[in-house]
Amino acid sequence: MTDDVARARELIDHATSVAVLTGAGISAESGIPTFRDALTGLWERFRPEELATPEAFEANPKLVWDWYAWRRAIVAKALPNAGHRAIAGLERQCHGRDVDFTLITQNVDGLHLAAGSHRVVELHGNIRRVKCFHRHHPVESWPEGDEVPTCPRCGSLLRPDVVWFGEALPPEALAAAVAAARTCDVFLCVGTSTVVEPAASLPFTALDAGARVIEVNPQPTPLTSGASVSLRGTAGAILPLLV
Numbered sequence: 001m002t003d004d005v006a007r008a009r010e011l012i013d014h015a016t017s018v019a020v021l022t023g024a025g026i027s028a029e030s031g032i033p034t035f036r037d038a039l040t041g042l043w044e045r046f047r048p049e050e051l052a053t054p055e056a057f058e059a060n061p062k063l064v065w066d067w068y069a070w071r072r073a074i075v076a077k078a079l080p081n082a083g084h085r086a087i088a089g090l091e092r093q094c095h096g097r098d099v100d101f102t103l104i105t106q107n108v109d110g111l112h113l114a115a116g117s118h119r120v121v122e123l124h125g126n127i128r129r130v131k132c133f134h135r136h137h138p139v140e141s142w143p144e145g146d147e148v149p150t151c152p153r154c155g156s157l158l159r160p161d162v163v164w165f166g167e168a169l170p171p172e173a174l175a176a177a178v179a180a181a182r183t184c185d186v187f188l189c190v191g192t193s194t195v196v197e198p199a200a201s202l203p204f205t206a207l208d209a210g211a212r213v214i215e216v217n218p219q220p221t222p223l224t225s226g227a228s229v230s231l232r233g234t235a236g237a238i239l240p241l242l243v
Contacts, residue, residue, distance in 0.1 A: 005241050008214045008229045011186050012090070012242060017100040019184035020087055021177075021202055025191025025217065026235040027107045030078040053165045057133065061157050065148045068160040072127050080115035083190065083235030088116035089243045090188075102180035106192060106199050108162045121176045123169055123199055129161035169198065181205040188242075190216045191235050194223045203227075214242075 012018065024034040050056050050063070057064045080088075087103060094101035103120045105112055108127040112120050130139050132151035142149040142158055149158045163169055177199070181187060187206035194200045203213050203223050212228040215221065216238045224230045231238050 004229050004231055005238075008231060009242055011212050011214060011228065012188075015094075015099060015184075015186035017180075017184040018090070018094055018102075018186050018188065019180040019202075019206065019211075020090070020101075020103045020188045020190065021192060021199065022087070022103070022105045022107060022112070022190045022235070023192025023196075023199075024107060026081070026083045027078075027109050027111060028191075029081045029083060029234055029236045030109075030111060032075060032078050032107075032109050032111075049165065054133075054167065057157075057159055057164075061133075061148045061159075065157075065159070068127065068162075069144075072160075075109045075111075075127055078109065078111060080111045081236045083239045084111050084115035084117075086235075086239035086243045087112065087190075090239075091117055091119065093243065100184070102176070102184070104177045104180060104199070104202065106196070121173050121180070123163075123173050123177060125160070125162035125170070127160050127162055130158045131161045132156035133159045174198065177202055178205065181211075182209045184209075184211050187211045187213045188216070189213060189223060189227070190239065192217070192221075194221045 028034060051067045091101045101119060103112060103117050104123060105120060106123055108124050110126050110128045130142060131137060132154060134156040135154050137151050137153045139151060139158055150156065151158060181202045182205060184206055187203050189203045194203060207213055207226050215223050215227040215230040216235055218232060218234060
């Protein structure tokens with residue numbers, strides 16, 4: 001492991017452009033359940049299609065709103081962990097060396113921003129934000145209560161600003177992520193299984209473009225065999241060693 005960490009640090013130190021992709025693993029260390037792990041307790045009798053699709057919201061907006069309010073309360077209590085802070089530190093180091101840096105995340109908890117990261121591409125949105133269902137107007141604040149709040153501009157019901165099943169990723173976010181993968185010379189993949197598309201293709205896009213890929217994950221993934229360095233462990237344990 002020591003030699004692998006040294007090799008990963010060497011790759012980062014000599015990079016001219018760095019891209020980072022993070023998945024649910026890094027947020028789990030802050031006590032945030034993964035999407036399917038959140039289907040527990042009061043919610044264990046539901047399927048994802050009943051809580052995280054546009055059709056589910058149209059059929060029962062109150063049910064969907066309440067589930068996301070419950071998840072938002074968990075996120076509000078969570079704090080960035082050592083992995084989040086290390087990535088923010090890596091961004092600062094890159095800027096200090098005039099190295100291009102892009103952080104791409106599949107997570108919707110906003111913990112990278114809370115840790116001090118700035119250039120963050122949120123592929124799946126952010127659960128801390130809301131927008132209206134029909135026109136996607138962003139709404140800064142909303143009343144808490146028994147009813148689903150409505151948009152002050154158009155009257156449409158409000159929904160979480162996250163990507164649901166059956167919805168496309170935000171075009172600008174996806175384009176920025178693909179561009180970073182194609183142009184970086186080091187791609188750091190953290191806490192993601194690399195099986196959920198289209199994010200799963202990003203490290204392979206980087207490999208095809210000639211980048212060196214560093215993987216940080218407790219378990220092997222489909223990326224492991226192609227990675228230049230594969231580090232076994234959690235983000236909180238490994239990433240501080242790289243920065």
